[in-house]
Amino acid sequence: MTQSLPDPAAQTKAAVVAAYPGLRQSHPRSFTGDQPTVLLDGLTARYSWGPYEVHVTVGHEAHLNTNDSEDLSLQRQVRAHATLLVTNLTAISTNGHVEWDVANPRPELIFPAAFTAAAADRDDPRFTSAVLATVMKALDYARHATEDAGHRAREADQEAQWVRERPANIRLSTWLRQKRAERDAQVPVPEDQ
Numbered sequence: 564m565t566q567s568l569p570d571p572a573a574q575t576k577a578a579v580v581a582a583y584p585g586l587r588q589s590h591p592r593s594f595t596g597d598q599p600t601v602l603l604d605g606l607t608a609r610y611s612w613g614p615y616e617v618h619v620t621v622g623h624e625a626h627l628n629t630n631d632s633e634d635l636s637l638q639r640q641v642r643a644h645a646t647l648l649v650t651n652l653t654a655i656s657t658n659g660h661v662e663w664d665v666a667n668p669r670p671e672l673i674f675p676a677a678f679t680a681a682a683a684d685r686d687d688p689r690f691t692s693a694v695l696a697t698v699m700k701a702l703d704y705a706r707h708a709t710e711d712a713g714h715r716a717r718e719a720d721q722e723a724q725w726v727r728e729r730p731a732n733i734r735l736s737t738w739l740r741q742k743r744a745e746r747d748a749q750v751p752v753p754e755d756q
Contacts, residue, residue, distance in 0.1 A: 572688035637683035643701035
């Protein structure tokens with residue numbers, strides 16, 4: 564009795580659906596139900612998940628495995644980056660002289676790009692798996708970058724407040740070092756560290 568090998572595309576689709584329910588291919592348009600697909604317009608595709616868009620670019624066939632000189636197989640580089648359209652910038656005013664404010668026609672955050680290598684054959688299930696895995700990785704980057712940006716913005720706000728509160732007789736670097744030490748002493752250390 565022969566045992567069939569698991570389909571990498573089906574496994575990755577299941578992981579994508581579990582991690583990002585509702586992810587769908589938005590360009591080229593795909594009408595395949597609730598399972599994400601991989602259709603390319605040339606060598607590009609776009610996926611949507613909630614307010615995020617993931618832009619995918621697939622490279623041409625090339626020998627990407629430079630670590631193994633005997634490997635002659637061809638692969639394609641897959642690049643994906645997520646963007647988030649920012650919809651509430653109207654509350655931000657301009658400080659300083661300007662003739663007039665000009666609205667940003669497409670205010671969006673662009674997150675770090677994810678890169679992978681895929682099988683060269685676009686009909687290979689490993690190619691589909693690599694594209695979907697790269698989309699998932701780009702969305703993971705967006706989640707982590709958003710959390711990191713929020714943390715860094717809070718720290719920057721806190722340090723700006725400390726600069727405003729600094730007594731005139733204390734050097735700024737000494738004051739900030741002291742305030743950071745106070746803050747760090749109050750932060751509980753996770754048990755696994």
